[in-house]
Amino acid sequence: MHERSPITLGLPQWFHADWPFTPRSGDALAHYSRHFDTVEGNTTFYGLPRADTVTHWREVTPEHFQFCLKFPRAISHEAELQHCASETAEFLDRLSPLASRIGVLWLQLGPRFGPGNLGALEHYLAQLPKDFHYAVEVRHPAFFNKGEDERRFNRMLADAGVNRTVFDTRTLFAHPADDPDSREALAKKPRVPTHAVATADRPMVRFISPKDTSLADDALAHWATVLLRWHREGKDPFVFLHTPSCAEAATLARQLSSALHAQDNRQRQLTSALERATQHSLF
Numbered sequence: 001m002h003e004r005s006p007i008t009l010g011l012p013q014w015f016h017a018d019w020p021f022t023p024r025s026g027d028a029l030a031h032y033s034r035h036f037d038t039v040e041g042n043t044t045f046y047g048l049p050r051a052d053t054v055t056h057w058r059e060v061t062p063e064h065f066q067f068c069l070k071f072p073r074a075i076s077h078e079a080e081l082q083h084c085a086s087e088t089a090e091f092l093d094r095l096s097p098l099a100s101r102i103g104v105l106w107l108q109l110g111p112r113f114g115p116g117n118l119g120a121l122e123h124y125l126a127q128l129p130k131d132f133h134y135a136v137e138v139r140h141p142a143f144f145n146k147g148e149d150e151r152r153f154n155r156m157l158a159d160a161g162v163n164r165t166v167f168d169t170r171t172l173f174a175h176p177a178d179d180p181d182s183r184e185a186l187a188k189k190p191r192v193p194t195h196a197v198a199t200a201d202r203p204m205v206r207f208i209s210p211k212d213t214s215l216a217d218d219a220l221a222h223w224a225t226v227l228l229r230w231h232r233e234g235k236d237p238f239v240f241l242h243t244p245s246c247a248e249a250a251t252l253a254r255q256l257s258s259a260l261h262a263q264d265n266r267q268r269q270l271t272s273a274l275e276r277a278t279q280h281s282l283f
Helices: 028-032 051-060 073-078 085-094 096-101 115-127 148-160 170-174 180-188 213-232 249-281
Strands: 008-011 038-041 066-070 102-108 134-137 163-168 204-208 238-242
Touching: 008 249, 028 051, 038 238, 051 096, 066 096, 066 238, 073 085, 073 102, 085 096, 085 115, 096 102, 102 163, 115 134, 115 148, 134 204, 148 163, 170 180, 170 204, 170 213, 204 213, 213 249, 238 249
Parallel strands: 008 038, 008 238, 038 066, 066 102, 102 134, 134 163, 163 204, 204 238
Antiparallel strands: none
């Protein structure tokens, strides 16, 4: 039986022609799920999949595979969480064949959604069924200034048992490139501070690197430390690796996996050394 890693790594999509494991024929999702345990499902942001499509997703992936699907923009951006009970019910009903296979349902809010909208967010989250894990990503600057607005936002998520999605774009902006994919990413991705906050038990991290993924080594080593600390605290982090065109995302995932193994080995060696020193001091 496959045992999922306590730190679950995935990519923002399940197909890219440049990935080394992408098949020339056959079902791309089925093949992707042999290599990763989760996927960031952005497709549901743009519209609901057909019922038979959702059934197909379940049938071609193994039981341990977890989908992290985004709430539709009709709910998050157009309605801004107001008067959208029927749209929410339809979304959840459409995903019902995947009920046991959903890692996190993820609500991404636009840059206009600020402190004045927190009441709407609190009310919306309170109405959601408790069967799933949820995460919220914000873009408004007030939620990144370490002031009362951010503290209130984090407390509200913690009280509701909802995760805060962390989107780390620092490495992308620290190393701007001039190719078309990078220019588009620099124009569209949020340039906001990164606060590694875990407000619930499935923290969700999105990380984007430049196309030259070697520039991300230091940042990934830092994230490995944070992720392993969260794991030791009993949390189950989900991490999704991006690059401007996603062509290099699989390489980035391998780099983070290596960093996690290296950090974990160092921690085990340190723990073993401390245990030996403690035992020695007793005699």
